[in-house]
Amino acid sequence: MFRISTPEEFGGHGVNVRTQVEVLSELGRGDASTGWIVADDSACTQMSSLLPRQGVEDM
Numbered sequence: 234m235f236r237i238s239t240p241e242e243f244g245g246h247g248v249n250v251r252t253q254v255e256v257l258s259e260l261g262r263g264d265a266s267t268g269w270i271v272a273d274d275s276a277c278t279q280m281s282s283l284l285p286r287q288g289v290e291d292m
Contacts, residue, residue: 234256234260234271235271235274235275237253237256237257237271237275238253238275238276238278238279238282239278240282243289245278250279253275257271257272257275
């Protein structure tokens with residue numbers, strides 16, 4: 234789950250935002266804490282993808 238928003242070129246699943254929301258919502262129904270942590274990680278990954286290419290590669 235922690236690779237849901239990571240681009241495929243960096244070893245992730247590269248899932249679009251709509252699918253992420255659906256998956257994270259279902260995950261949160263099963264366990265709210267787990268849903269929160271995975272959603273937080275997903276959001277950080279999405280934000281880091283806005284960096285210039287060199288910044289993403291450095292991370």
